Amino acid sequence: MISQSLSFPVQGDKQNSAFFNEYLGKLLEERDSLGLSDMIYEIDAMMLMVDPGRSIEYIGELCLMSPYEYLVTLESESHWTHILRIDMNSPDLLIREVKNEETKGIFRSLNEVFPIGSSKPHSRYMGEILRVTNLHEVVNLQQNRGFRFFSPDDIRRLELPGNMAIIKPSPYTHNIVGYLERNPGDLRIYALGVSTIRADAHQACQMAKERQKALGINELILPVDHLATRIYSQNREVAILEWLSISSYYYWGSFDIVDQNSSTNVTKSIHYSDELRSPAKVFTANNTPYFVNHFKIFPSPTENFVRNYGPRLHHMALAVKDGDQNGIENIEFVVDAIRDQGKSFLLDVVGSKAEGLKQIFSSASEHSSLIIEYVQRFGGFQGFFTKDNVAELTHAAGVEEELIRMQAEAQKAMQV
Template sequence: MNSLQFPRHGDKENSPFFEEYLVKLLEERDSLGLTSMVHEIDALMITVDPGHSVKYIAELCLMTAYHYLVTLESESHWTHILRIGLESPDILVREVKDPNLRGIFRSLNEIYPVGAKKPNSRYMGEIIRVDDLHDVVKLQQEREFRFFSQDEIRKLELPGNLAVSKPSPYTHNIVAYLERAADEMRVYALGVSRIDSEVQLAYEAAKNMQDKLRIGDLLLPIDHLATRVYSQNREVAILEYLSWSSYYFWGAYNIFNQNSSTNVTKSAHGLAESKSPAKVFTANNTPYFVNHLEQLPSPTETFVRNYGPRLHHLAIAVRDGEREGFENIEFVVNAIAAQGQGFLLDVIGSREEGLKQIFSNASEHSSLIIEYVQRFGDFQGFFTRDNVAMLTEAAGREEGVRLAAS
């Protein structure tokens, strides 16, 4: 494989360090065979505080194409598996049973003023499918990447058939590997499996509402995952993720009027985003401590200072087309908004520009925003410059971002 064969998009200038090591790391990854052995994102892991998983699953099952599959119960957690099918990633929603339970993932929240208010509410990271778990881990360890031991995985109550990285110093996310052939079922070796009656009822109610609203057939799988990091960590966070995964650097755009850049990575295997979502990294162009001198907007850096570096939103694709005189994205948003779901702005973009987008309010259960995106025709991008500027500005008005650190 050649991970450097893809065209570059965007106008963001990277440092010589980034450009040099982008080539070196991807050439090494290809030559070691890692790119060929590491495949799509198999699942996303999200943890919520006690008492929040049922409502969060109901929210996801109304707003997305996901279905409740099963619950895995371990000593300190319930892990609920949501699935669309094997051609798109699962979502693992973990609920902490005891509000006093402490651990490494909680500690990543507690040093941030807004993150600390929901100490267990955080996106943890991705599970990536690999051909040979032993060989991939061995190669990554030789490259100085670190993993939790099997005893640590057991104590953290993560599936025992995963190899799990230590949290990134740049994104605070983990990467896990799952050995699975492409045609095999996904299995998570954890706890006792059962159907949770409360979750099942909430799921059925959400899907019945989807049917009533006539939006279920318009919602497609996850399109991209957007992480926000400190300005100084933009380049290293991207290079680190490319080293863990089989993604390549698609490109980056400067969003001057929001003092930030949006950076995209995609699967080098040429997989559709519905099967392996793009990973987007957003960062300020300047650090927070020069804002009082430059008087520049700083929604991204403010988010990171208040929540910590973490996933900001899940983008859900909406099927192209119209329903009852509305573009599908507007039909979906109008229907969901009528059920009480808030949005940070109106639908923006146009058919002429190639896509329309919108951000929901942040979930009170996971702190994650849902983005809806509808592409028209053969448009292949993830945003237009005007769209992403408006989305970034709107996200800066979200309540948690506006709360200044005291």
């Protein structure tokens, strides 16, 4: 009998190693047999950090560009953690701002060894929180499989919610993964600090929501569709296998993007076919490492990003409702409206209705360095991209003006 997590057809044309194929089967069969697949469910929240003084403007930016709304702020000794929510069927977004720019810690250290990452030392995506039905049992089983967790004392020192178990940063993605026990229908509660509603955060979000409604886009932007992480070329397979071991996701498949010398690798939840319920996790990696580039000039936008920022989340994709506004497809309508508010995009919308979807990347946020992708699918299209689309998007992200500027500044600083 085929294991539940291995019962899904694999898509794509990327060839994986014998090691990957062997351990994909072993790890998912073990996960199912241990009962982990039936105890670990959706992505309940995503966590990220911003530099001091950046969170309120970022809340305003997100409330304009997404369905998220400001809910509450949890204040601890050294941080403000702002909770943004759509509803209980979509993951929360936790935006964490350090109060003092001199604050040191493990998450800052993950930035400081990379030339552009170090320029915004507190700004990075941290990871996901997964809902589980039995926290103690999940942690016990995962520890037996070799995963290392922060101790309760570590969690207190890091000022993270005390009702979570949190796996230490991945050596492949630099992300953490937390587990939060919660039954369906129960509220999400984060045991951290003092809960307050900050007037400045509330006002920033309300003003953005009023603009969103006035622009006519408030009903068109849907929850998070997928989260895309960029990793080193040599870590592609192990990063995927690690995530599949930690979560209840399955391997959807991989596509080779030859003209950008990279691959796009997709994993999806075994419990929810709708990505808006639990976003797909996508991993992008170069096909060749940077140190062979002097033999032949390979395009390397993904490897360059990782070398400059470190392995990390590159973009968060939001779905756009299928349909049009007086003959203008919804994604075009949304992008035009947001562009008129001063937000730039890296290229024009790519794709077509005939191909099944259209996509676009925003420029990277000055607050979080994250890109927002919008994706509109037509007629029930189930894929995440076409090869031409993803090649154009990958290329555009590689020549993003902010990245080039910061890279030049970092190189100049190293020469001094």
